[in-house]
Amino acid sequence: MSNDNLKASTNYGDDFVQFLNQSPTPFHAIHSMSQILENKGFKKLDETLPFHGNVEANGKYYITRNGSSIVSFVVGGKWDPTSKESSFSIIGSHTDSPVLKLKPVSKVSKEGFKQIAIELYGGGIWHTWFDQPLSCAGRVFVHENGKIQSKLINLNIPLFKIPTLAIHFDGKQNASFAFDKQSNMVPFFTKDSKPKVKATKSCCDSDEGMDYDAFQSIKSMVERHHVEILDLIKEDLKLKSVEDIDDFELILYPNQPSTLGGLKKEFVFSARLDNLTSCFTSVTAMSQIADNKESIANDHTIRVSASFDYEEVGSAQNGGADSNFLPNILERLSFVYANKEKDLESPLLKSYEKELFAKSFIVSSDVAHGVNPNYSEWYENNHKPHLGEGVVLKINANQRYTTNGYGMALIKKIAKESRVPLQLFVVKNAAPCGSTIGPMLAQRIGKALDLGNAILSMHSINETGHVDDLEHQINLFKGFWESYDNLQDLVQL
Ligand SMILES: [Zn+2]
Structure with missing residues (x-):
């Protein structure tokens, strides 16, 4: 060789x-x-x-x-x-x-953990998503100068995790890892305790600045999603308030970066x-x-x-x-x-399209x-x-x-x-x-x-x-x- x-x-x-x-x-x-x-x-x-x-x-x-x-x-x-x-x-x-996408109402909590509800997109090998640090990225629609502007966001931090059950509870896991997609795949990101420092002036736990007379076609973002997540988006996009967030499409992705690997760095692990x-x-x-x-x-x-x-x-x-x-x-x-002036109205053009195809x-x-x-x-x-x-x-x-x-x-x-x-x-x-x-x-x-x-x-x-x-x-x-x-x-x- x-x-x-x-x-x-x-x-x-x-x-x-x-x-x-x-x-x-x-x-x-x-x-x-x-x-x-x-x-x-x-x-x-x-x-x-x-x-x-x-x-x-x-x-x-x-x-x-x-x-x-x-x-x-x-x-x-x-x-x-x-x-x-x-x-x-x-x-x-x-x-x-195949990825996990945040549901339109993602705010859920259980056993003292703040969690997010997710939908499964595509046919992933979902058991590989357990016990992996996950981050969050996507696009956010924000209010800007009277319009609603789409902006890319990538938090790029190890924020979420879907924990497996310890082997001590169920030793059969090594033979076949079975799980319920609805109840066992809910990522957590923090404990349920109240933050010591209030996250934002305009967050939902304050009456300040809330206009209760305003009509809402659906529940507000702060009612649908954990305010801590909205705060991270606000900070990343340098918004004045979480209320500038009109909506978003966010997915979870593994926070472990893609890398070359193997003896000669011949493989791509990603x-x-x-x-x-x-x-x-x-x-x-x-x-x-x-x-x-x-x-x-x-x-x-x-x-x-x-x-x-x-x-x-x-x-x-x-x-x-x-x-x-x-x-x-x-x-x-x-x-x-492209390179000459011809009659664009010619009835023959429709057949040129078929010929080209x-x-x-x-x-x-x-x-x-x-x-x-x-x-x-x-x-x-x-x-x-x-x-x-x-x-x-x-x-x-x-x-x-x-x-x-x-x-x-x-x-x-x-x-x-x-x-x-x-x-x-x-x-x-x-x-x-x-x-x-x-x-x-x-x-x-x-x-x-x-x-x-x-x-x-x-x-x-x-x-x-x-x-x-x-x-x-x-x-x-x-x-x-x-x-x-x-x-x-x-x-x-
Ligand atoms: Zn493919």
Whole structure:
């Protein structure tokens, strides 16, 4: 084995860990991705304004929806929706992960502990959330200059904990850790005693400043949530009073930072690898191809990266992969003549849109199941992806994944040119199979395949990935975007 093989690549590892730590929620992930794109000169577009006149050949743009989904794209210099060569080359991913969300009324107490009521979002391995220090992040709607303004918040302190039952009460826990999601998963954050120093002038235990005649459509924030939590938000956002908080969407996340680990720092130990891995690799590849001006100038396609919220709960929400977010953008781009003045009213344009969709291709990227050495019997023989050994093509006869012969032929060609190793994954016949945003994008837009990087412990509070696969995936995505223009006719059906 050469020295090169012994040394794990640390390319991208540190950047990825920083990205993970800055992105505890989809809202923060969109902020992180927007910053990466802004630094590369991508211009933010507003969905409510016309594209015509704002989108140009060789231009770089991004659009966000709900602050939790994003579409970025680079317009080829030779983009012309009426030409035979133009199409969309799309990479899709998702920004959300299984987490705990604060309920609209979170204020609960039991046995002298102040606790918060939470909802379970998605299909987490929830037992991994016990006995972990948890923090809180999300977005807060605050009153500011007569409007209600959304602001990001990340408390980034070990505030909450969900305690297990001591082994002395129930020795069977090691055989099977069973728990009640409603009653056993209530995080505490302090004892119930009165604070010695009053937390805030305007808090609920004071009559001062309260207007009892004012009509309230629902109970106030101080009635619905512990004032100590509201005070932390007030201090973090430097608000005058907790009454400036109109409402919020907060989630809990593990306070232990993401880190590189293992002997050669070859692993990524982190929450949210599903699927901030694909968000990071796609935005990094998108920002890198933006530097290659010559390649863009000669390109007939629009290279699109789309990262959606709500995948873990079915994607059927505004900004989700099953919404009109991406189709609307593609449809509108079909009407943009980037480099020439043509008649935009032509009745033929509607059919150009259909033709463009038919020529386009979607790479749906989500993490894959790397083989776990302690549970390898659960994996199908000859289809056990290994961490660090290449991007995984995900295949399922029942179409839970979209990969078929067409996509395989295309991606193998791109991977060969980009020198990226690929691996194959199917589940055992008796096992259920997860799914992705691939099938819903395929049915709305067109040809697709599913791939992703191998991780261990998918949906745990601390998953494991491999730094080498970041580089593999980034190189594959760059290869896809830079060559699809020439490859769209490669596979003949
Ligand atoms: Zn996923």
